[in-house]
Amino acid sequence: MKRLTLTSSVIALSLVLASCAAPESSEATKTDLAETTTEAPAETDHAAEIAEARAFLEMAEAKLAAQSKIAAQAYWNQATNITEETNAAAAEAGAVSTKLAVSLANESKKFDVDVLPADLARKMNILRSSITIPAPSTPGAAEELSKITTNLDATYGTGKFTYKGEALNLDQLSTIIETSRDPEELKAVWEGWRTISPPMKDDYARMVEIANEGAEELGFPSLDQMWLSGYDMPPEDMEAEVERLWTQVEPLYKELHCYTRAKLNEKYGDDVQPRTGPIRADLLGNMWAQQWSSIYDIVKPADVVAPSYDLTEQLQEKGYTPIKMVETGEAFFTSLGFDPLPKTFWERSMIVRPADREVVCHASAWDLDDEDDVRIKMCTEVNAEDFYTVHHELGHNFYQRAYKDQDYLYKNGAHDGFHEAIGDFVGLSITPIYLQQIGLITEDQIPPADADTALLLNTALDKIAFLPFALTVDGWRWDVLSGKTAPEAYNQAWWDLRLKNQGLVPPAPRPADAFDPGAKYHVPGNTPYLRYFLSYILQFQFHKAACEQAGWEGPLHRCSIYDNKEVGERFNAMLEAGASEPWPDTLEKFTGTRQMDGSAIIEYFDPLMLYLKDQNADESCGW
Ligand code: X8Z
Ligand code: ZN
Secondary structure, eight states: OOOOOOOOOOOOOOSSSSSOOOOOOOOOTTTHHHHHTTOOOOOGHHHHHHHOOOOOOHHHHHHHHHHHHHHHHHHHHHHHOOOOHHHHHHHHHHHHHHHHHHHHHHTTTTSSSSSSSSHHHHHHHHHHHOOOOOOOOTTTHHHHHHHHHHHHHHHTTTOOOOTTTTOOOHHHHHHHHHOOOOHHHHHHHHHHHSSSSSGGGGHHHHHHHHHHHHHHHTTTTTTTHHHHTSSSOOOHHHHHHHHHHHHHHHHHHHHHHHHHHHHHHHEEEEEEETTSSOOOOGGGTTTTSOOOOGGGGHHOOOOSOOOSSSHHHHHTTTTOHHHHHHHHHHHHHHHHHOOOOOOHHHHHHSSOOOOOOOOOOEEEEESSSSSOOEEEEEEOOHHHHHHHHHHHHHHHHHHHHHHHTTTTGGOSSSHHHHHHHHHHHHTTTTOOHHHTTTTOOOOGOOOOGGGHHHHHHHHHHHHHHHHHHHHHHHHHHHHHTSSSSGGGGGGHHHHIIIIIOOOOSSSSOOOOTTTGGGTTTTTTOOOSSSSHHHHHHHHHHHHHHHHTTOOOOGGGGGGOOOOHHHHHHHHHHHHHHTTTTOOHHHHHHSOOOOSSSHHHHHHHHHHHHHHHHHHHTTTTOOO
């Protein structure tokens, strides 16, 4: 059941630049929207202004929808074939999109949202703050910004490091990090991948400067505040929410860290991995130490029953191809009652890495026309990790199709964490029983109940280890975007957070010119990362609620909603709403609660927590 790391992403073909996941209208800022919606003013008092606002929004939505289709095609062409020409075309389309979005956002300021009905006020707020990397209206700024962001993306996408005489791409280097158990080799490859990013640093700093001017022009103190304002609450409340959620899960991470460190120490010895203090980041089986299940073989419990199958082996033995993996993911969604993917999905998606050209391999899901032209772009390999990634990406596509009849500005997730959570929520139903139902394992391979600890540990290595990583990426970015971290301090600030949140250190001191955040896709790709933190909390909430709806009474980790049409119907209702209402309303309809809450993830891993505490009894945990 080894699940390797996810090395992928989803592109938002929004008004602006490519960003992971959300499709058409990109991130929506809905600051103070809850207030706006509850106290909608009487329409008659401001009839003329309301009519004008309505007409303006109709015009804006039509223009954005048209431009989004043009830009989406240019981004797709670039991501699936990186050349000077496609880079230039994508940069040009990006500049046009940004200029349009900025001018509409500025124009929208003439309307007073307080006098508008809730629906129009919501759309105005979305329009004003839905640009991930805004440019100011100064001549040339959007063009300069767009060139920088396209180049950053291309630099990452084409990054290579020559190891043992061979120029290796990220997939190849990642495979070494996942499978090698030689600390010298791990260190060399880990450091090697990070040689792609120092050339990005100056451009990145310039981009921050321009985008902050853009954010200020739109009325935000800085871009971090703009990013944090997409959650139907003031940015400072959202930051407090994140802190609250992390406090719920942190004790489990600390136990996992402690247990993993002891196992690494046993494997590699004190010189490589001391028994106390932080963990060496290159030993965790993932290029960024964001998900750790690739080192399951090192950390697996000696004293509990092991799972009786390895998903990667099963997929390979049963002759699965990348296409068959995608078909299997699709079949899960159709088992819930969703329509099959359109024919064009199969004709137009990029499912494997093409041999003849450079592409952005980080996985992504696309919606090119706001209707039916959904696609994925992945360099799929037949292994457990990509089996999960396929479900992740299809979650984006099924969400996009579910809300396709919403107005343009509502064609988005309830918030970006919802968008990221949909496919992963489905992935939580990939249980041994489900695998048996679809013929991937036989009945006698279903692990007995006493193998649960091992299965849970494998899942926790991905799901729990990930949370402080996600906090690190955007914690770093918020400080950079707010100006708290100056370019000279970029790398130091990164490692300060890596240590504080994750308890990690690099294998050796970093060179003076290092720009390690740039070696993680979402930084040069400008994809906000808080979404994944929220997704990892929400997907367990969804899972728990769905299992309750299904009448499941056993432990959460053994529940699968496969083939459950009733759950599917309620799930679809959540997806269809898109971004048309404040997210707590959408969450409540599916889960019965209006708050994001870490108690479901804690409940899911409860038996593991007991095991880890017991195992760690004699360790001195923390770092
Ligand atoms: O980028 C992704 C997805 C596409 S939105 C494959 N993920 C993050 C990552 O790879 O860093 C999914 C998990 C976190
Ligand atoms: Zn995603």
